[in-house]
Amino acid sequence: MKRPKILFSILAIIILLIPGLLKADELPAGLKKAADSIDPLLAYQLTRTMASPEFAGRLTGDKGYTRAAKWAEARFKEWGLKPLDSTSSYLQPYPSPYTIIDQASMVLHLPVNPGPEGQIKYQTIELEPEKDFLPLLYSDSGYLTADLVFVGWGISAPELNYDDYAGVEVKGKFVLCFRGTPDRRRTEFQHHDEHRTRMKVAKDKGALGLIYIYPTAQANPNGDWLKGFMPGMITEKIADQIFKEINSTTSDLKKALETYKRPISFALKSRLTYSVSSRHFPDGTGYNIAAWVEGSDPKLKKELIIIGGHFDHCGQHLGLLFPGADDNASGSAVVMTLAKALASLNSKPKRSVMFVLFGGEELGLQGSTYFANHLPSGFEKVAAMFNFDMEGAGDGAWCGISEEPPALKEAIERANKEINIIRGINIIRGVGVRSSDFAPFFLKGIPCASIGSNGPHLAYHGTGDTIYRINPEIMGSIARVAFLSIYFLANN
Numbered sequence: 001m002k003r004p005k006i007l008f009s010i011l012a013i014i015i016l017l018i019p020g021l022l023k024a025d026e027l028p029a030g031l032k033k034a035a036d037s038i039d040p041l042l043a044y045q046l047t048r049t050m051a052s053p054e055f056a057g058r059l060t061g062d063k064g065y066t067r068a069a070k071w072a073e074a075r076f077k078e079w080g081l082k083p084l085d086s087t088s089s090y091l092q093p094y095p096s097p098y099t100i101i102d103q104a105s106m107v108l109h110l111p112v113n114p115g116p117e118g119q120i121k122y123q124t125i126e127l128e129p130e131k132d133f134l135p136l137l138y139s140d141s142g143y144l145t146a147d148l149v150f151v152g153w154g155i156s157a158p159e160l161n162y163d164d165y166a167g168v169e170v171k172g173k174f175v176l177c178f179r180g181t182p183d184r185r186r187t188e189f190q191h192h193d194e195h196r197t198r199m200k201v202a203k204d205k206g207a208l209g210l211i212y213i214y215p216t217a218q219a220n221p222n223g224d225w226l227k228g229f230m231p232g233m234i235t236e237k238i239a240d241q242i243f244k245e246i247n248s249t250t251s252d253l254k255k256a257l258e259t260y261k262r263p264i265s266f267a268l269k270s271r272l273t274y275s276v277s278s279r280h281f282p283d284g285t286g287y288n289i290a291a292w293v294e295g296s297d298p299k300l301k302k303e304l305i306i307i308g309g310h311f312d313h314c315g316q317h318l319g320l321l322f323p324g325a326d327d328n329a330s331g332s333a334v335v336m337t338l339a340k341a342l343a344s345l346n347s348k349p350k351r352s353v354m355f356v357l358f359g360g361e362e363l364g365l366q367g368s369t370y371f372a373n374h375l376p377s378g379f380e381k382v383a384a385m386f387n388f389d390m391e392g393a394g395d396g397a398w399c400g401i402s403e404e405p406p407a408l409k410e411a412i413e414r415a416n417k418e419i420n421i422i423r424g425i426n427i428i429r430g431v432g433v434r435s436s437d438f439a440p441f442f443l444k445g446i447p448c449a450s451i452g453s454n455g456p457h458l459a460y461h462g463t464g465d466t467i468y469r470i471n472p473e474i475m476g477s478i479a480r481v482a483f484l485s486i487y488f489l490a491n492n
Contacts, residue, residue, distance in 0.1 A: 040476025043333040048467045050329035057322045059315025060359040061098035061284025069287040079340045081291035094370040096286030101317040102277045104135045109271040136231040137221035145273040147173045151265045155192045164263045171206030182261045195223040203229045213239045218461035219314035219322045225280045286359035288367045293342045297350035302380040305353045309335045309388035310361030330392030337479045349490030368437035387438035387450040392470040394454040396423040402447040415484035421477040
């Protein structure tokens with residue numbers, strides 16, 4: 001009869017111990033309260049302000065961007081964060097040439113059945129800005145009519161035994177091509193896939209301009225202004241009309257290039273009239289906006305965790321505003337929300353944390369590259385860099401991280417157990433021409449994590465990327481999981 005009493009006593013002890021065992025893994029009350037207090041509506045309101053017409057699409061160098069940078073600086077100051085340097089400035093200037101496109105038009109002249117004596121007759125089609133075409137946002141001014149030549153990927157790399165320009169004459173003509181490379185697995189083609197490389201090659205070969213074929217017409221300021229050179233893009237739907245003269249399609253040509261991995265280039269009978277009126281500003285100045293929270297540990301506060309996202313977008317051109325709400329006012333809003341939350345903590349993390357809104361990402365990672373090459377003095381090392389790019393759409397998040405140190409992944413996984421918003425974590429093996437602002441830090445051996453929402457990211461680089469597409473709850477959840485990840489890593 002004693003056995004039931006013993007079993008009952010053991011069960012009672014276990015029941016008494018369970019609350020203690022459960023609490024061992026719980027967040028400290030103050031930290032949980034701080035994470036729970038992160039308000040999605042703050043991130044939403046910040047995004048709405050950044051994407052407003054007041055800041056004219058935040059093209060780095062332009063006055064709209066500069067106004068936005070000073071607005072963000074005022075928020076950092078208001079929230080009590082330390083300025084970047086001893087001059088009490090939160091702004092880090094760097095050279096940033098930029099171009100504004102005031103007007104542009106594009107007219108296609110498509111061949112129809114030959115007339116008498118073999119003369120080619122043309123059907124004229126006027127293209128609509130953003131729907132059918134856009135100038136690349138670094139085009140020079142001009143008014144030109146010329147023949148078209150298709151040059152595959154627009155790559156000339158004799159050293160790699162590949163040249164899309166071999167056997168065709170492009171001088172005094174517009175070249176038409178896809179974005180990409182003959183073989184994605186061959187990293188040696190990466191340099192040739194950069195916009196600047198492709199534009200310079202086309203100009204050096206005498207082309208009047210390079211016209212990309214894209215699925216949709218997207219604003220793109222990522223390139224150098226070249227005197228007398230007029231680059232642009234057309235949609236695949238418009239390109240299909242051009243390729244009717246050879247009884248082919250955009251899809252067929254791209255598939256052939258990818259399958260055979262050799263040039264397919266040819267002259268076309270179609271012609272193009274292209275007009276651009278632009279203003280180039282070679283002496284433009286861009287700004288990174290940076291502020292920081294000092295760590296609480298006398299030794300570890302000399303180590304820095306950088307939290308960043310790009311602040312810029314594509315600007316205002318042709319009377320069209322490219323607001324960049326999702327890309328990347330949403331990421332900047334998450335960074336700013338984290339800055340306010342960390343600055344408000346009574347118990348600061350052991351390591352110092354710096355928050356940076358980078359300029360010039362859309363121009364080719366210019367702001368983050370400059371910052372990575374001009375790190376603030378007074379710190380012994382950068383322990384990690386967290387990047388936030390396009391956080392405003394979807395119902396989950398993705399995350400890419402450096403393979404080392406294990407503590408980075410452990411911090412994120414521990415945080416995600418509380419928030420449950422990251423759907424998967426992938427290892428970053430390398431960076432390419434389409435990387436985000438973590439890339440310059442990753443290349444310096446700094447551990448990186450890059451987080452984004454899972455989308456769909458509609459109206460990418462379009463006028464439709466407005467506040468109406470933004471989901472505040474996803475930004476709030478990403479901010480919470482990032483807040484805890486940063487805190488855990490800063491105290492590791």
